[in-house]
Amino acid sequence: MAKIAFILLCHKDPDAIIAQAGQLTAAGDCMAIHFDARASDTDYARIREALSDNPNVTFSKKRIKCGWGEWSLVQATLHALQSAVEQFPRATHFYMLSGDCMAIKTAEYVCGFLDDRDVDFIESHDFFASNWIKTGMKEDRLIYRHYFNERNQPRLFYTAYEMQKRFGLTRDIPSDLQIMIGSQWWCLRRRTVEMILEFLQQRPDVLRFFKTTWIPDETFFQTLVRHLIPKHEIENRTLTFLMFSDYGMPVSFYNDHYDMLLGQDYLFSRKISPEAHELKERLGQLYASEGVAFGISGEGRKLYHFLTSRGRVGRRYTQRFWEAGNTLGPDREIYLIVCKKWHVAKRLVDQIASETSIPCIEYIYDEQDTPLPDLGGIETTLTKRSRHRRAVAKLLFEHFDSDKLILCVDPANLDVIQDFGGDQAQTRVLEIECEYSDEYLAGHALRVGLAGQNSSAESMARLLPTLRNALAYESEQIRYSKNDGLFHLRETADRLVNEEAIAEFLNLTEVQAKSIMHLDYLFAD
Structure with missing residues (x-):
């Protein structure tokens, strides 16, 4: 029977993290937590104290400061993975989560779903052939080295980037890798995770390459899983239901989205709004329930588009x-x-x-x-x-x-x-x-x-x-x-x-x- 070790990356709201860990481990699953080193040490101590008696919870041996688009997000994931592999030898699957994620199915349903499918669930599309990247740099994410964070160090980021372009300081992608890209919310089998960790010990060149790519959390695991695992053992999808607005921002879910979320063909959902207290309570109780039947309708994305986009599409007042x-x-x-x-x-x-x-x-x-x-x-x-x-x-x-x-x-x-x-x-x-x-x-x-x-x-x-x-x-x-x-x-x-x-x-x-x-x-x- 499937036993999940959740890999939780988080940086705020200790009460929600404590509740999330309690809800997900109550059904017998496990959790490895990485709490961002940029966050409050007091909050971290509070989380550790509250979960100290829970044998199904462990913490990364090392906390690092994380930044959007940086290698640090992947490194934090690897630290949590390593802790989970060592502490939970009976875990069969490793599921990547954030503090904004919550289960939209019962543990009973989730285990049955994973038992029926001996595959890794990870979205991975060809980096160059797909249209996954809509705007911004594409190939330049890989062939140039990125040492600075675009968001909090924009001048250094673009100065280093333009200097490399000016002097032609490109680098080669590891010749045996087909770079893939996709969502960072994956669920991998134990042997896949162990193969990745072993591969990284044998290939420091791959580790060096990804450490200076831009937004590696969208390419690192996606590429390595495709490199190590036969294609027929990979299902090219995420099990976490998420949507983005017309402006590229993640859609948040609220109390009245409960029925809609349960009807989606996914196991978890993000982002659950911090203000959706009723929704969080209902979903928290749901995971440990038994005998719940789910009618999968899958209308979430079309329904959201219909409700939010009317008036912005198909209406123009001048000739093309x-x-x-x-x-x-x-x-x-x-x-x-x-x-x-x-x-x-x-x-x-x-x-x-x-x-x-x-x-x-x-x-x-x-x-x-x-x-x-x-x-x-x-x-x-x-x-x-x-x-x-x-x-x-x-x-x-x-x-x-x-x-x-x-x-x-x-x-x-x-x-x-x-x-x-x-x-x-x-x-x-x-x-x-x-x-x-x-x-x-x-x-x-x-x-x-x-x-x-x-x-x-x-x-x-x-x-x-x-x-x-x-x-x-x-x-x-x-x-x-x-x-x-x-x-x-x-x-x-x-x-x-x-x-x-x-x-x-x-x-x-x-x-x-x-x-x-x-x-x-x-x-x-």
Whole structure:
């Protein structure tokens, strides 16, 4: 049965560390603690005294001062690992944690999870081929020597860096190593850790190399595990659930995230907010519990993105440079049918196509598999269509040899409506206003990944009002952006009223409009 030795790097909040150690060792696991030498000696003494009677807790034999991006973080980890290997001979796995991490599964679940998988869990991507580093220096992290800390010694850091660049003082990467990069939150088997420690004794050149690389905690273990362990014995992922904001900052979790966290396919989570006392208490009690069933929904990242990013994506108020001269022309008419329920809009355009000669295209800017004619390749992906939306529309006008064109648009794509509304072409918008039951909204949340099959009723109950408000907001924005040429088809309206709306929208006769709207199941889900 798996027995974990947690490797805890921490530097503050002694009460939280004492509680964390007590909670994680209560189920029989172990912990090796490195408390930053920059932190208070009084706090360290307090932690040692409080945990002195706990045989499942040990401390690094040496405390060092740690700094972000420095080798010191890796060295502190190695000190804690060495202590854990020596003090806990029965430990089968070594799990890297910080003071902000907490378990989101029971010890029973965690042990079963690790027993079923004889692999190391560590995120490791090719340093040069992957896109893991988004901004800042990349190769220069490795080929130059970094002796100073960028954050608290920026002048020395960049002076040394620029001098090496100026005089070409590069160095070679150890020839037998493929440098890998990934998250520093890993879980390694005992024999893997022992192989790493033995390897470092045999290869001081590797140790010297990493000691002067920049941000080595993202590359050191990631590289050595891939170097020493067969690929099929490595699962390229972290078992710690973490997210980052649009600004690259770690997302903190609060009291109302409990159900969401338990539904993620991870064993631990960071960062738990220091103010989330209720969440900490509930998660602390959870780890030692038995017989708890977990429904894995995995909707955390999409849900967070949905709740925080609305209004910052997909809304722009001016043309992109490649579209500036790409107008459709004043003699053309483009009809946008806007509806969140795609099946309703598709039924409507099928009826329009059968009763008129106006070319109809379904969700061209929303759905990859929308049936389209050959337009020379620009139609092949959603990215191309959206980037060159007017060019695509212009080609469709020419393909169908028509001055009229109907397109379906999701109301979330406000920029599409605004873009065509700003063109010389005559643009009309028909908004189909549907009723949204709780069952439909729940299904919509599943379809777009905001919820999973095992999302709790409580999580769904909190999500549905947010979804309903989001749909109302989209409709409101459409009304604000289109004062003229805006028509409405309503599920709650009388059929005669809807016939008049469709006739006016498309300039049709009363007979044509009646034929289009004769479907009894137009709004059916």
